[in-house]
Amino acid sequence: GRLTDGQGRTVDFTNTVLIMTSNLPGDPLTLFKPEFVNRIDEIVRFRALTxxxxxxxxxxxxxxxxxxxxxxxxxxxxxxxxxxxxxxxxxxxxxxxxxxxxxxxxxxxxxxxxxxxxxxxxxxxxxxxxxxxxxxxxxx
The missing domain is CATH 1.10.8.60 (Helicase, Ruva Protein; domain 3)
Known part of the structure; x- marks a missing residue:
């Protein structure tokens, strides 16, 4: 798809992989709106360091x-x-x-x-x- 920012600049995200990282604990459904979570293809959880x-x-x-x-x-x-x-x-x-x-x-x-x-x-x-x-x- 495409994304347009507040100044009207458009970025084409065709064939693009976005990787988002977070240190937020817990279930993403309790932290983010379901509409946002539904747009994410996969959530990979990492374990805490030992x-x-x-x-x-x-x-x-x-x-x-x-x-x-x-x-x-x-x-x-x-x-x-x-x-x-x-x-x-x-x-x-x-x-x-x-x-x-x-x-x-x-x-x-x-x-x-x-x-x-x-x-x-x-x-x-x-x-x-x-x-x-x-x-x-x-x-x-």
Whole structure:
């Protein structure tokens, strides 16, 4: 079909697939008008993230950081306690795991940048990230 906006611009949606996402919980019929739901061909529901999912996502995000550090031949060891703390702090029920990348950047990436600038971490070293008293700790 076609869609016209408030300014009179028309868009042709022939052979188009629209994907709409939402974090809304519950049944779509209770949240949307039946007229709208009837126009949707299929509704795919996703399950909530589990702790295992979060651990896997932490691993993916840390792989990117490890790759950047490998350019300077800097190794990165992360304890399971640190991974758990990052997963806990990087998860928000409303946003899922989206905040995780920022948490890793702020708590590990930014701190490593400071240590590099201060000369406390040099090329060829390995740094260890651990969780101590509920805080991320980085040791060279």
């Amino acid at each position: 702790e295992g999912d979060l651990a896997h996502i932490v691993g993916i995000q840390l792989a990117g950081l490890r790759a950047r550090l490998a350019e300077r031949r800097i190794g990165l060891d992360i304890t399971p306690a640190a991974e758990q703390l990052l997963a806990k702090e990087g998860f928000d029920p409303a946003f899922g795991a989206r905040p995780l990348k920022r948490v890793i950047q702020r708590q590990i990436g930014d701190e490593l940048a400071v240590l590099l600038l201060e000369g406390k971490v040099t090329d060829g070293q390995t740094v260890t990230v651990d969780a101590v008293d509920g805080e991320i700790s980085i040791a060279a």
